[in-house]
Amino acid sequence: MPETTMEWDALFRQLPAPCLVLDRDMNIVAASSQYLASVNRQLDDIKGKYAFDIFPEDDDRLAMFKDAIQRALDGEANALVAVPYAIPVLDSDGQPTGQTREIWWTCQHNPVVSSDGKIRYVVQNAQDVTQQVMAEQLKDTVASELHHRVRNIFSLISATVKRTAAHSEDLADFEAKFEGRLMALSRTHAYLTGDNWDGITIDQIVGRELAEYHDLGSEQVSVSGTPIVMNATEAQILTLAVHELTTNSVKYGALKSPTGRLDIVWTVADTGGYDFEWREHGIRIDQQPDRKGFGSFILDSVVPAQLKAKARRDFQPEAFTYQLSVSERTTSR
Numbered sequence: 267m268p269e270t271t272m273e274w275d276a277l278f279r280q281l282p283a284p285c286l287v288l289d290r291d292m293n294i295v296a297a298s299s300q301y302l303a304s305v306n307r308q309l310d311d312i313k314g315k316y317a318f319d320i321f322p323e324d325d326d327r328l329a330m331f332k333d334a335i336q337r338a339l340d341g342e343a344n345a346l347v348a349v350p351y352a353i354p355v356l357d358s359d360g361q362p363t364g365q366t367r368e369i370w371w372t373c374q375h376n377p378v379v380s381s382d383g384k385i386r387y388v389v390q391n392a393q394d395v396t397q398q399v400m401a402e403q404l405k406d407t408v409a410s411e412l413h414h415r416v417r418n419i420f421s422l423i424s425a426t427v428k429r430t431a432a433h434s435e436d437l438a439d440f441e442a443k444f445e446g447r448l449m450a451l452s453r454t455h456a457y458l459t460g461d462n463w464d465g466i467t468i469d470q471i472v473g474r475e476l477a478e479y480h481d482l483g484s485e486q487v488s489v490s491g492t493p494i495v496m497n498a499t500e501a502q503i504l505t506l507a508v509h510e511l512t513t514n515s516v517k518y519g520a521l522k523s524p525t526g527r528l529d530i531v532w533t534v535a536d537t538g539g540y541d542f543e544w545r546e547h548g549i550r551i552d553q554q555p556d557r558k559g560f561g562s563f564i565l566d567s568v569v570p571a572q573l574k575a576k577a578r579r580d581f582q583p584e585a586f587t588y589q590l591s592v593s594e595r596t597t598s599r
């Protein structure tokens with residue numbers, strides 16, 4: 267057993283836990299090495315000082331910790347679980363920088379009863395649980411985001427089924443049209459739930475759709491534009507548009523003939539949105555397609571409505587252009 271105060275101090279410093287000892291005035295008496303490491307302090311710099319002068323905070327947080335410590339000094343052991351309390355940041359010379367580091371703590375407060383039955387000290391076991399709290403918050407955020415995305419994509423699928431069925435000649439025609447649209451959404455959804463949770467760029471959407479039907483290395487297709495990251499909602503809607511444009515081009519336009527040419531260009535708009543243009547030339551259009559089909563409905567109504575954009579299709583005897591102007595980006599996920 268330790269026999270001197272010095273030995274007891276050394277023993278306390280080596281405790282395998284972040285512990286702090288306060289007296290009845292809430293001045294710092296002792297601290298373990300783990301505690302000092304968690305707050306980036308030296309014992310000589312804080313010993314004998316009022317704890318809340320060393321670690322100031324806003325009134326509400328101060329009141330919460332003062333109350334917990336006072337209750338322990340009054341004989342009631344208690345705990346604060348996963349609560350935030352910022353710690354001042356010091357520079358390399360140990361001087362305050364004016365900045366703080368937000369830390370989440372789980373603190374146990376226990377009274378220390380002397381042999382005469384009086385309580386002169388309280389021990390605080392202060393566990394830094396910031397990583398656990400952040401992980402829990404991330405889990406909740408991901409779950410909420412996933413719920414939002416699944417709900418959106420089911421709504422899109424439901425609308426796609428109904429509109430595709432209404433404009434299909436028979437079951438085989440419905441199956442072919444619906445499968446293509448469903449696979450387009452699936453490719454984008456799979457990409458967004460991989461390592462690219464935060465978004466997908468326009469060139470990735472375009473490239474993935476074109477790759478399903480055409481050799482991207484050919485000189486027949488030109489793709490260019492500023493990197494613009496789409497959130498999940500934007501990506502799913504733009505995917506539908508690019509899928510319709512691609513399949514139409516393969517069936518009737520530039521990608522049907524080796525003499526056709528497809529240019530896809532997008533730029534950032536001054537308003538914070540973007541302008542997207544799909545240009546096909548070197549083709550022959552004898553008559554404009556039916557604007558009542560589901561593909562036309564997607565390009566002329568669904569996409570501009572969902573992206574808060576203006577859409578325009580222009581048919582010429584030897585050219586076709588689809589322009590999409592998004593004046594302001596959507597903030598939905």
